[in-house]
Amino acid sequence: MSASLPQGFPQPTDTNVIEVKEYPQYRAVTYTHTGDSRMATRAAFNPLYQHISSNQIAMTTPVEARYVKEGKQTEVSFLYSTPDMTPQKIDSRVMVRDTSPMMVVSIGIQGAYSWESYEQNLQKLKEWLAQHPEYEVVSPPRRLLYNSPMTPEDLKRSEVQIEIRLK
Known part of the structure; x- marks a missing residue:
């Protein structure tokens, strides 16, 4: 990783491991992409980067992509290092x-950020959930x-x- 994790974030999940993890509260700047989810991170990069640059906010890792309406609406976020950071300009x-x-529930992946990899690993999580009805x-x-x-x-x-x- 070339940048630091936000405060309190767990380390990335090891490759091909499925685990349950806890995340703390966090703050992020978000761009909503309407259209093909495969293009969301590319479309979001410039507006998000301009935001952190103009506010002198350090880049953190990871970049988050939430598939709100899979294939149609994606929220892409750059995470702030602490939940109390307040930008001057938005x-x-x-x-x-x-x-x-x-x-x-999370699965760790190593390799290209392809849509096929996302879909295959999402299916593995769905299979895991089917085996864990709790x-x-x-x-x-x-x-x-x-x-x-x-x-x-x-x-x-x-x-x-x-x-x-938990149910």
């Missing part, structure tokens, strides 16, 4: 939002992307996650 193309603490899904899936575009494809790390709670 462009109309982005919004700052707080996310409450959450529990997720949990219920709380919200749509998300993806955490840990590396810069300059990282070789085969070395990139990511996670697919589904927010859950």
